[in-house]
Amino acid sequence: MTAVEQVRRRGRSPHKRAAVLDAAQALFLADGYERTSVDAIAARADVSKRTVYDHFGDKERIYSAVVDRxxxxxxxxxxxxxxxxxxxxxxxxxxxxxxxxxxxxxxxxxxxxxxxxxxxxxxxxxxxxxxxxxxxxxxxxxxxxxxxxxxxxxxxxxxxxxxxxxxxxxxxxxxxxxxxxxxxxxxxxxxxxxxxxxxxxxxxx
CATH class of the missing domain: 1.10.357.10 (Tetracycline Repressor, domain 2)
Structure with a gap:
């Protein structure tokens, strides 16, 4: 694991992860998958876009995590x-x-x-x-x-x-x-x- 990956992993708090999933679920249901952006999810969760990517990688993985939960x-x-x-x-x-x-x-x-x-x-x-x-x-x-x-x-x-x-x-x-x-x-x-x-x-x- 690289130094950058270690820093990102340390920043993955359960609280922020849950906030992103809650925000994504609400937006997917209200606006649909296609119209929901990572920017909108980050804004609703009150986290940075970088945090969203560090936790999940992309929008499809966010959606999968919401459904899996x-x-x-x-x-x-x-x-x-x-x-x-x-x-x-x-x-x-x-x-x-x-x-x-x-x-x-x-x-x-x-x-x-x-x-x-x-x-x-x-x-x-x-x-x-x-x-x-x-x-x-x-x-x-x-x-x-x-x-x-x-x-x-x-x-x-x-x-x-x-x-x-x-x-x-x-x-x-x-x-x-x-x-x-x-x-x-x-x-x-x-x-x-x-x-x-x-x-x-x-x-x-």
Missing amino acids: VTEKLLAAVRAAVEEELPEGRDLRAGLLAFARRVATATFPSSDYVLFRKLSNVGPAKRRVPGSVRNASKELFVRRMASFAEAGAITTDNPWRAAEHFIALTFLLALDTLDPTEQGAWDEVDEILVDGVDTFLRAYT
């Missing part, structure tokens, strides 16, 4: 649902439906999940980044899909695509069609989840 709070719920509702040997339909219901119940009402959806919609083109926090929840589910395929429970040579189809038929369809916070919406959400699971199984079994 929100995603980390949701990962535990998805991990528990995968491990407890989709164990080996469980009836596939019952397990997938229990998984879908548990994830929906745990995440749909969450302000963190709302933030994640909004940030995903305003950010740069989505890219699959293996190992990133942003994809960690999906990767857990993809691995379980792969185990189902290996056991012959579903038929696919592309577990990632199978996982995406399941998510689209259940969670995304429910969120794009309904507002889970409205009174009586959860009955309709559950109908969509049931239909989505059955449609997925017809396609993959």
Whole structure:
């Protein structure tokens, strides 16, 4: 590590990092990714532009850090649902439906999940980044899909695509069609989840 890098690393305070992330999140949501500049983020965080670059490098990395910070709070719920509702040997339909219901119940009402959806919609083109926090929840589910395929429970040579189809038929369809916070919406959400699971199984079994 060079002397310059050591100076920069010593200047990376957790307080300033958090201030930059808070400022960036607010600006991305209010103005969108493209219209938000590093200058604006630095001004809102009350730090220098150099400080922003020292912590994150560029705007795309700032955006990724903002999304990762929100995603980390949701990962535990998805991990528990995968491990407890989709164990080996469980009836596939019952397990997938229990998984879908548990994830929906745990995440749909969450302000963190709302933030994640909004940030995903305003950010740069989505890219699959293996190992990133942003994809960690999906990767857990993809691995379980792969185990189902290996056991012959579903038929696919592309577990990632199978996982995406399941998510689209259940969670995304429910969120794009309904507002889970409205009174009586959860009955309709559950109908969509049931239909989505059955449609997925017809396609993959």
